[in-house]
Amino acid sequence: MKTSDFNFDLPDELLAEHPAPNRDESRLMVLNRATQTIEHKLFKDVIDYFDEKDLFIFNNTKVFPARLYGNKEKTGAKIEVFLLRELDKETKVWDVLVDPARKIRIGNKLFFTEDESLVAEVIDNTTSRGRTLRFLYDGSYEEFRSKLRELGNTPLPKYITREVEPEDEERYQTIYAKEEGAVAAPTAGLHFSRHLMKRLEIKGIDFAEVTLHVGLGTFNPIEVEDLSKHKMESEEAKITQENADIINKALDENRRICAVGTTTMRTLETSVSSNNRLGQYHGWTNKFIFPPHDFGIANAMITNFHTPKSTLLMMIAAFAGKDFLLEAYHTAIKEKYKFYTYGDAMLII
Template identity: 80%
Template structure:
């Protein structure tokens, strides 16, 4: 398929600036692949589609406050620094994006915080906006990381034009987040409340946790019409034995296995054995899933509504079928569903 197959007109007012008032009361569109039917529910109705010993796979990555604002030495120009990846903890080296990039050259120093106790020196250019910074801080590594957290902001997606508000720190994080390392939330999981998870647990649904640290590369635009020529950025994943045992047991018993989010789907499809089961794995994946694609692990998924021409929409189309997803998106726009990170959800069974 081609890039143009995934284009559609999305009204700007359907991009969600705020999350729903209660996590599990976002709207839920249910797509039944077998019957080709569409239902309109609330997210808390998700429980009605699962039985005892079914499995939900969750991404337990935790978003860190990756957006910093500093001032350039001498000129005092305000510079936004977006932390992407820690390269070397001992030397405090980080890959970052800077804005405006044209003002930032190798050798420049940036000062953060009112007391300017945190300083960073630019030591390399990586891309047009990318830089490598060495942070200079008088303190232990633990104190340095606490300083980054103190000065950083929740990295809301760029499409959200408003200022970050105090509640975003909580709402742009899943309630089961534990392994820090993501610069964007695995947004399908934002809809789960503690009450809904407990109800699912009481019903006998099993949970398996994997980790995929979401990077900004997930949201990079596809710039080639031939999808086979698009290259995904690598993201770090970890799948342990507890998760593989739970998932492989459900595979053997032909239970419903639900990937909560495209990040989970990408993680598990990156570590499939020759026999079609899930392997333990710690490392990196640059897997790009687009139609046609044969999925090996999950037979069900939860996902948000994605933007035109996005790699996330391509994965969902590979799973549910391009024509079916197109019909569902047309209906979602007609019915006023909210799109993107703080938007409504879709369950594909």
């Protein structure tokens, strides 16, 4: 498979700048792999495709406000700092991205508050934009994390050119988010409302959760033509034994099992055993899924519409079938579905 096999023309106006007014009233395209047919619905209609004891698996990661703004010592230049991952809890060392990067060198200090209560020192260069920072804060770890949340901004994707609005803090987070650690939302889950979740529960549909802390590496462009040579950045993933048991029971009973989002699917495919069962798991995954791929757990999935030549699009192509998926994408463009983070949804069964 080649990267160019997954290219298509996507009009800029189809990139969603705002979420739908109501979470569960975005549009839903339903792809039936058996019949090779496409239906057009609203997201709340997803309940019609599932029966009692079927299973939805959600990624319960929680986005933290990862975008900070500081000032460089001496010059006072404004610097954006995007928190990627915590490397050391005790010493408050983080991997970050900085912008503009050319101004930030090892030894520089950045000030985030006027009273200089939160300062960071650059201790390493990692990539052209990447730096390692040691935060200097006179307080407990819990107070430090609270200060980061206070100063941080919702990390909307760069393609959204408008200013962050008050509603983004709530809408750029799933309603079931629990485990803080993601710098980007698991966007398929943004369509679930509390009302829809209650309707699913009343119908007798079961729920399970996994955790994958979404990093920016998921969205890195592929810079090679041969997909087998692309390397994904690692992301932390967890499955508890309790949730593994719920999923294995659904497998034993031949239920419909729906992975909500590509991050959920990556977690399942990383941890599945050779006999297609799950156990407790906590580790890191850099798994890159592209066609052909045999999926071991889920037989349905919900996802958003993704951008050309993205790793997310390639995973969906492996699940739906590349030709069928690209046909569906051309239909989506013709029907003016909204793409990307705040865009519309697709159910593949």
